[in-house]
Amino acid sequence: MPAIVHTxxxxxxALNYALFMLxxxxxxxxxxxxxxxxxxxxxxWVLEGRWLQRSNFRLSKGxxxxxxxxLFVGWEALSLLWSLNPKQGxxxxxxxxxxxxxxxxxxxxxxxxxxAINIKQALIIGCLVAVACYLxxxxxxxxxxxxxxxxQYFWWSCLGDGLIGKIKHRFYLAMCLMxxxxxxxxxxxxxxxxxNPVAAALTIAVVDMILVASIILTGSxxxxxxxxxxxxxxxxxxxxxxxxxxFAVAVIIASxLFVGWCxxxxxxxxxxxxxxxxxxxxxxxxxxxxxxxxxxxxxxxxDNAKQYGICxxxxxxxxxxxxxxxxxxxxxxxxxKRWGTHNQYLNTWMDLGPLAVLLMVLILxxxxxxxxxxxxxxxxxxxxxxxVGLMLETALLRMSGLYIFYAxxxxxxxxxxxxxxxxxxxx
Numbered sequence: 059m060p061a062i063v064h065t066x067x068x069x070x071x072a073l074n075y076a077l078f079m080l081x082x083x084x085x086x087x088x089x090x091x092x093x094x095x096x097x098x099x100x101x102x103w104v105l106e107g108r109w110l111q112r113s114n115f116r117l118s119k120g121x122x123x124x125x126x127x128x129l130f131v132g133w134e135a136l137s138l139l140w141s142l143n144p145k146q147g148x149x150x151x152x153x154x155x156x157x158x159x160x161x162x163x164x165x166x167x168x169x170x171x172x173x174a175i176n177i178k179q180a181l182i183i184g185c186l187v188a189v190a191c192y193l194x195x196x197x198x199x200x201x202x203x204x205x206x207x208x209x210q211y212f213w214w215s216c217l218g219d220g221l222i223g224k225i226k227h228r229f230y231l232a233m234c235l236m237x238x239x240x241x242x243x244x245x246x247x248x249x250x251x252x253x254n255p256v257a258a259a260l261t262i263a264v265v266d267m268i269l270v271a272s273i274i275l276t277g278s279x280x281x282x283x284x285x286x287x288x289x290x291x292x293x294x295x296x297x298x299x300x301x302x303x304x305f306a307v308a309v310i311i312a313s314x315l316f317v318g319w320c321x322x323x324x325x326x327x328x329x330x331x332x333x334x335x336x337x338x339x340x341x342x343x344x345x346x347x348x349x350x351x352x353x354x355x356x357x358x359x360x361d362n363a364k365q366y367g368i369c370x371x372x373x374x375x376x377x378x379x380x381x382x383x384x385x386x387x388x389x390x391x392x393x394x395k396r397w398g399t400h401n402q403y404l405n406t407w408m409d410l411g412p413l414a415v416l417l418m419v420l421i422l423x424x425x426x427x428x429x430x431x432x433x434x435x436x437x438x439x440x441x442x443x444x445x446v447g448l449m450l451e452t453a454l455l456r457m458s459g460l461y462i463f464y465a466x467x468x469x470x471x472x473x474x475x476x477x478x479x480x481x482x483x484x485x
């Protein structure tokens with residue numbers, strides 16, 4: 059290879075890596091900051107020219123979930139032919155087209171500047187800085203008298219309601235915090251081997267306490283319920299000591315106590331339980347707007363199941379059908395807000411049919427099965443969060459969720475190449 063080409067790739071590769079690190083750092087912030095960085099990062103990867111070098115091309119088992127994703131996006135595109143709202147469907151499809159770029163990255167890899175541990179550190183640092191910025195914003199706004207203290211929400215949901223809730227949805231902030239919490243174990247192992255183990259343990263312990271407290275402050279119910287599950291999963295993934303059974307029991311007991319605390323004291327859990335209990339006791343209709351909104355919406359999805367058929371209504375059609383149902387029931391505020399399914403599986407069923415839902419589930423399970431070593435451990439964490447989280451959010455139709463998805467898809471592709479001991483750069 060000519061020296062000038064080698065020098066060009068080295069510098070553009072360093073720029074590409076720096077942009078991806080910045081992308082990871084910005085994930086906990088509003089997605090508007092992430093969007094331009096993601097676009098420039100993809101352009102820098104193209105300009106690096108790895109896809110022009112045959113020696114970088116690799117096929118592996120870890121690409122199977124990626125190929126299934128491409129198939130899924132292809133089915134979305136085909137469904138526009140019978141969509142009830144092709145304009146909205148085309149907009150939704152546009153958000154998923156970066157999957158094709160991810161497939162190329164999976165085939166040709168990234169340069170050797172990329173290190174998984176550095177990427178995980180960038181996310182953790184980004185989460186800590188983001189939480190500090192959000193809390194400072196709340197303090198500033200409250201201190202000048204523009205934020206009325208709400209005793210229902212302020213203490214337990216200050217990062218997910220009111221001021222911050224309008225610029226960063228609690229679910230996506232909590233997801234970044236959860237991933238940081240999971241990756242902090244790997245960061246601890248990295249620094250334990252380089253520095254004083256006690257100092258490394260204390261530092262990570264403080265970081266983890268901040269992350270856990272921040273997850274609680276977001277008020278994201280699903281992420282709080284996943285916290286103990288994540289703790290148990292990480293324990294069995296990483297702890298191999300002789301007191302494993304004793305510590306396992308301790309982790310499980312702590313998890314049960316945490317869930318009990320949430321049900322008894324956390325504002326959003328208490329309000330949800332009281333609302334459901336009240337409606338059950340007075341025997342109100344499932345169509346009553348005052349019950350948990352998701353229950354009413356999901357009931358409407360199931361009520362119209364016969365309309366979806368084997369191919370669905372077509373990409374972008376689900377919300378239109380639900381809006382018509384809201385108007386029929388006289389719930390004009392839901393219709394005005396165009397509330398969707400709040401469930402990615404149900405939304406996919408409505409838009410693309412039951413086979414597409416099965417394909418989604420297959421992608422999640424194959425992501426764990428087709429990766430090995432560290433890549434499999436991280437794939438398990440990512441798929442757990444997305445797999446459960448998609449039951450309550452249409453995260454794959456929101457830019458905040460998609461940027462998190464694309465970022466960690468890249469991380470898994472990187473880690474799988476490393477597990478297969480394939481050089482990331484061969485010149």
